[in-house]
Structure formats: C-alpha cells, structure tokens
Amino acid sequence: MEQFISITLELLSGLASSVFLFLFTLLISLPLGLITCFATMSKFKPLSWLSQGVVLVLRGTPLMLQIFVIFYVPGLLFGFQWPSLSTGNVWFDSTFSTRFIAALVAFSINYAAYFSEIFRGGIISIPKGQFEAGAVLGMNKKEIFFKVILLQMVKRIVPPIGNEIITLVKDTSLANVIAVTELMFRAQQQLNKGLIWPIFYAGLFYFLFNALVTYLLKLTERKLEYIKV
C-alpha cells in the first residue's frame, strides 16, 4: 500500500509535467498555427512557399527526431543552451528544465504545422459569399476574418482539432527521449526497478486525461451548435 501511494505520487508529479507540456504547447501552437496558415495562404508567393516547405518538413519527419534536433543541435552548432525557468513550485519539478523548454519548442512548432493545415481547411470551407458580404459592408480583411469568418471556422474545425489535441496528450510521452521527467519517464523509472504495473497505471492516467479532453471538446461543440452553416 505504501508503495502504491509513493508510486502514485511519483506518477502524479510526472503527470504535472505532461499537463504543463500539453497546455503550453496548445497555448503556443494554436496561434502559431494560425499565423502559419496565413503565411501559407498569402498572395506573396515566397512567403507561401517558405511556409509550405516548413510544414512539409515538420509533418514529414518524426516528432521524436525533431525533439532530438531541437534539444541538441543548437548546442552543437552554436553553443546555444535552452534556458530553464524556475517556478518555485514544489509540487512540480520546481523548474522548467532546459529539456522541458526544448521539448515545448519542438512540440509547439510540430503541432503548429498540423494546426495550420486544419485552419486552412476550415477557412477555405467557408463560402466565398461570407467574405464578400463582409467586404461590401465596408469591412477590411482583418475585420472580416475576426468578426465573420473565425467563429464559423472554429465550429467546423472542432472535430479535426480535437483529434490532434487527443493525439498531443499521448505524444507528450515522446518528451522522455530527452529525459523530460514527464509521466512516461516516471513510469519507466519504475520499470527499470523491475515493476511492470506502473506503466499500465500510467496508461490509465492518459486515458482519464483524454476522457476529460473529449468531454471538453463535446462541450465546445454544443456551445457552437447555434451557428448553422
């Protein structure tokens, strides 16, 4: 029993890491994805090509490899060290380690690439008439996007974005390849001590986490139900 409690606490601290990684990744990659989407859709061709190239690479190579590259390559080439941030939080690892920051950067740009294409799909699915109606009513491009298009787009992309978000919950476990002390890393520590069950226990954590995410996505969908497009 004592072992169970101590391992639970151990895994919970790993979960805290995973949750932070998850939340911050979303916080960065959603807006970054929107910017990337605008770049891809830009009429200025060089910018569009650049953006499409970056998305091609980010979607075309393993996320695990990208995590390695982002963590090690800046150091090897330029002697650059990712910063670490002290949080003073005893519950959490007390710092966002350099490893955590590097993983966060890798996740953010990788997911931004996926999100950008989902956003693009959402925008081109909106009938042209909505853009034109905004235009003839004297709105500029920015107003048309934020006041007319955005919410209709969000409504349409909740299911595919939800898919990505759920994948992200599980993908956070990839951060353990650079020894970020997230949930899977903690479970593996137990495995190395010869305990198998904590790895399944960790699986339960992911599952419950995703059950919660799924519920929140359903709630969002219901909130947007009044928009009939």
Next chain:
Amino acid sequence: MAYYSVNNLNKSFGDVQILKNINFSIEEGEVLSIIGRSGCGKTTLLRSLNYLETIDDGEVYLKDELLHSNSFPKKESDIIKKRIHYGLVFQSFNLFPQYTVYGNIELPLKLMEEKRKKENLPSILTKPINEEIIDLLTKIGLENKKDFYPNQLSGGQSQRVAIARAMALKPDILCFDEPTSALDPELTDEVLKVILELKEKYHLTMIIVTHEMSFAKKISDKVLFMDNGEVVEYGTPKEVFNSKNERTRAFLKSYITLE
C-alpha cells in the same frame, strides 16, 4: 450631368471580354433593371461596380466623384471609402450565421463607426444605433424577428434582412443581384414587395439584376438589356419591352411563352 453614370466600362477574364463598352446613367431616386440571359455579364457588371471584380477600363461617376477608373485603388481603406457608396444584396443572402438578425445589421454599422471615429470622420448615424437598427427592421417588416438567428428565418425573411443590412451604411445606390433567384416561388413576392416599397416610400436609387420580367417592368425607370457582354437595349421599360430589336425580342419571347 447625371446623378450616377457609367462610361465605357470594359472587363475581360483572360482573353474573354465579359463587358464591352457599357454605358448607362441614372438619376437620383431612379431604378434601373438589368436583364439578360445567364452568362451575359450582368452579374459581373454589378460585382465590378461593387469592387468585387476589377475593371480594365472605364469611368464611373457619382455626382462629381470619380468612383471607378482603370486604376484600381491599392489601399484597402481607399476601396472601402468608395465601395460604401454602394449596398449590395446577394442572390444567396449571405447573412452571418453566428449573429442574430439585429447583430447582422449592428456589426457593419459598429465597425464603420469605429473606423470613422479613428479617422475623425463624422458619424453616419442620425440617431442612437439601436434605434437606427430597429428603424431598418421596421422598413422590411421584421422588427419582431430581431433576436432570431438566420437559420430560423425563411428564405424570404432572410433576404429582407439582407436588404436591411445592405441599407445600414446608407448607400447612395442599392444594388440587387438576382434577389429572388434562390427563393421558392411563393416567397419571391414578399421580397419584391419590400423592394417596391423602398422605391415608392423611400425613393432609393437602385440597380437590380433580375429575371423577374413583370417586376422589372413595374418598378424600373430604365431597363438595360445585355447580351454577350454588351448593352443591346437601354431605355424606359416601355421602350425595351416593346422593342423592335431582334435580339431583345428573342430574349423577351422566351419569358412570355413561359409566363
């Protein structure tokens, strides 16, 4: 000089010339109907006037202000200043689904007021914004539907709201692009009635692209018949509908046999 005049307007898509030397003019409070077969260029003409398409050549004047010339304004804010002389009602309404009827009219008004304030331009409102909106809804007879969402309205009601919205910024010229073509036959009348009222009660200057011949005959001060990108006939309804011109007769005949 006419209130509004279009002079030698030309437009091509690639090698295909869609609009060939279009000329017409209307006086304040007049209604011009544009008729013609599908693909004759009448919708493109209306879209060009509303800056949804560029033109290759030609000039358009509203009183003494040059609205269009072959140099399309580059700056977005310059296009906006010119385009709000027009209001446009689309065939497919294009109401914003996430806003109520009230919100659909409020949004463009509020955004325009904000922009004008920033540039120190006078407000276009003559009374508080909510009264202004209710007034518009009263004109189209839908003040009791102000809190409804577009999907809760019939096609005819949607189009009437779209008309009120197009009038919100007080355009000098209200344009209609086949306003009843997307409607069931039993719903067209309520929309046509509203448009007729705009002429009779409020004396709005309007350009209407339409397939409703009897409506065009009734409401128009001038009718313009287009075929193959050019103006074939331009005159009073009496002149056009009794024309001796073969092309005009052939076109009108196809409608008369149907009616």
